[in-house]
Amino acid sequence: MNFTKMQGCGNDYIYVDSEKEKIRNPSALARRISDRHYGVGADGLILICPSDRADFRMEMYNADGSRGTMCGNGIRCLGQYVYQNGKTEKKELEIETDSGIKKLWLYPDDKNFRVRVCMGVPDIREKHFAVSIRGRKTEVVLVSMGNPHAVIFLPPDAGSFRQWKMEYAREISEYSAFRGGINAELVRMTSEYGMKMRVWERGSGETLSCGTGACAAAAAAAVTGRGKRRMKIEMPGGILSTEWKTGSGLMYLEGTSRIICKGDYTDKY
Numbered sequence: 416m417n418f419t420k421m422q423g424c425g426n427d428y429i430y431v432d433s434e435k436e437k438i439r440n441p442s443a444l445a446r447r448i449s450d451r452h453y454g455v456g457a458d459g460l461i462l463i464c465p466s467d468r469a470d471f472r473m474e475m476y477n478a479d480g481s482r483g484t485m486c487g488n489g490i491r492c493l494g495q496y497v498y499q500n501g502k503t504e505k506k507e508l509e510i511e512t513d514s515g516i517k518k519l520w521l522y523p524d525d526k527n528f529r530v531r532v533c534m535g536v537p538d539i540r541e542k543h544f545a546v547s548i549r550g551r552k553t554e555v556v557l558v559s560m561g562n563p564h565a566v567i568f569l570p571p572d573a574g575s576f577r578q579w580k581m582e583y584a585r586e587i588s589e590y591s592a593f594r595g596g597i598n599a600e601l602v603r604m605t606s607e608y609g610m611k612m613r614v615w616e617r618g619s620g621e622t623l624s625c626g627t628g629a630c631a632a633a634a635a636a637a638v639t640g641r642g643k644r645r646m647k648i649e650m651p652g653g654i655l656s657t658e659w660k661t662g663s664g665l666m667y668l669e670g671t672s673r674i675i676c677k678g679d680y681t682d683k684y
């Protein structure tokens with residue numbers, strides 16, 4: 416099976432053209448191919464599928480085989496994939512996802528391939544949701560970007576973000592009240608226009624960045640008076656930019672994407 420491995424801000428996925436490869440069980444394939452030792456190694460699997468409602472359809476699976484309903488970094492890489500593999504010459508695309516149709520703008524001529532995505536309107540579910548884990552009470556902001564996020568703001572003295580205890584983010588992600596799990600973002604504001612963020616993704620564990628998570632954190636910062644509506648989100652895998660339009664309420668995500676390698680996956684799937 417021919418595959419392409421790509422990363423957006425360090426969030427890496429295996430891309431397979433479903434028109435060329437017949438995948439019987441994508442969930443099982445996602446688990447096997449994502450394994451960092453017995454597979455190719457990735458945060459999950461993304462199938463590029465035909466669509467009768469848009470230019471293409473994105474079908475996304477986390478590393479544990481669970482279906483992801485939206486993936487900000489993944490859809491950015493998909494835009495580069497279809498353009499650079501000659502599946503389209505368009506630089507404005509519509510991609511069908513499990514969370515509706517998203518619009519992409521491609522900038523292939525930049526030093527790194529840059530993609531801007533309209534991510535839709537952030538759905539602020541709860542501004543002050545109380546979580547109590549092992550007696551430690553924390554207030555999280557619940558936001559949906561077509562997938563669920565719990566944003567935890569850390570104090571300014573939270574220290575270097577590489578030292579943050581991600582076990583806590585995992586506990587939030589697996590908290591019993593969040594049926595089906597949730598993506599948990601730890602955030603420390605660096606200014607009204609900037610933040611540092613690490614993420615524990617449901618279905619994949621800690622990833623180096625999360626596109627929907629960056630949007631959720633930016634929206635959470637804005638609605639809690641911590642941030643403005645343009646934000647730079649620095650994560651271990653790199654920096655993403657968001658812009659939350661006041662008129663339309665639409666959130667835009669922007670960043671670069673890279674093709675890492677192409678290969679032939681010969682294990683059973």
Ligand SMILES: N[C@H](CCC[C@H](N)C(=O)O)C(=O)O
Binds near residue numbers: 482616628
């Ligand atoms: N783990 C997420 C899907 C991937 C999201 C992330 N990689 C992104 O870039 O948005 C979920 O199950 O909702």
